[in-house]
Amino acid sequence: MSIKVLFFASMADAAGTREMSVEAAGITDVISVFDRCAGEHPALESYRSSVLLALNAEFAQPSSPVRDGDEVAFFPPVSGG
Amino acid sequence: MTQSGERYARQLALLGAEGQEKLARARVLVVGAGGLGSPLLFYLAAAGVGTLTFVDEDRVAESNLNRQILYAENDLCRPKAGQAAERLAALNRTVRLTPIAARFTGENGPALVAGSDLVALALDNRETRLLANRLCVAAGRPLVDGGIDGWGGYVTTVVPGSTPCLSCWFEKRKPGGRAPVSLGPMAGVIGSMEALAVLQMLLGRPGPAGRLMLFDGSAWTLSPLVAGRRPDCPTCGNRGEAASS
Numbered sequence A: 001m002s003i004k005v006l007f008f009a010s011m012a013d014a015a016g017t018r019e020m021s022v023e024a025a026g027i028t029d030v031i032s033v034f035d036r037c038a039g040e041h042p043a044l045e046s047y048r049s050s051v052l053l054a055l056n057a058e059f060a061q062p063s064s065p066v067r068d069g070d071e072v073a074f075f076p077p078v079s080g081g
Numbered sequence B: 001m002t003q004s005g006e007r008y009a010r011q012l013a014l015l016g017a018e019g020q021e022k023l024a025r026a027r028v029l030v031v032g033a034g035g036l037g038s039p040l041l042f043y044l045a046a047a048g049v050g051t052l053t054f055v056d057e058d059r060v061a062e063s064n065l066n067r068q069i070l071y072a073e074n075d076l077c078r079p080k081a082g083q084a085a086e087r088l089a090a091l092n093r094t095v096r097l098t099p100i101a102a103r104f105t106g107e108n109g110p111a112l113v114a115g116s117d118l119v120a121l122a123l124d125n126r127e128t129r130l131l132a133n134r135l136c137v138a139a140g141r142p143l144v145d146g147g148i149d150g151w152g153g154y155v156t157t158v159v160p161g162s163t164p165c166l167s168c169w170f171e172k173r174k175p176g177g178r179a180p181v182s183l184g185p186m187a188g189v190i191g192s193m194e195a196l197a198v199l200q201m202l203l204g205r206p207g208p209a210g211r212l213m214l215f216d217g218s219a220w221t222l223s224p225l226v227a228g229r230r231p232d233c234p235t236c237g238n239r240g241e242a243a244s245s
């Protein structure tokens, strides 16, 4: 089984895709999903401390626990106007 | 020259005379009159919001003109607040306009927030957003916020004591490092969504209250993110339902 990952806006450009799936083995929390994705797509790394996190469409923290079959979404920080 | 009922004819069926009267009585503070503030102020004035106070310390620069549709080439180097007031007065002379050519700070902010029924943010930085958020939570004023960068944008409404505040949403995450990238229509979409959220809150409708609405202009999606208030929020944590404790 696996975890579905969604990338939004500029993070989809950085990842080169809007969606990927990661193996659930070794995944404990939201930030470990990010680690896995950034390992595959290094351009994501610059978003590490600013990315907004969602777990199953709910706002999440880096330490929010992730289970097999969950959906994790990453949104870039957006503070312009 | 006369102010006939025609001005609001197309929206009266939606709002009713009572709703229109609510807008006419409302006092809205808009912080920032740039990319987001342009469509936001335009639509609030056009809709008949009775009192609009807006704060911006900047002067019109050529690099503003790709998105800041309140301004034209003739306005270059002039203070935005004054130019915005001229443009909005030309659109709807029944609106009471108070332009303030200054920075929104901890000094002038509390009185500005206290003198309004609702605050809408059209800012380009996280710090001033969090400052306005603190003042709104302390004063119990609803707050509409939006932001853009590249293909991404968001809108949310904060109702102090009931929904997450901007600190709940953002304070644990760092703002983006580089200068934001701003394509005109992205500012138009998000600024217009903010105007919609403001009008709805004034009419007693929740709009996006309690949800962080994330717009992806590349994928053409609008995704709601939900959350509860953070109990450990430095701004609204441990506040009662009426935000009075």
Ligand SMILES: [Zn+2]
Residues within 6 Å of the ligand: B164, B165, B166, B167, B168, B169, B229, B230, B233, B234, B235, B236, B237
């Ligand atoms: Zn809060």
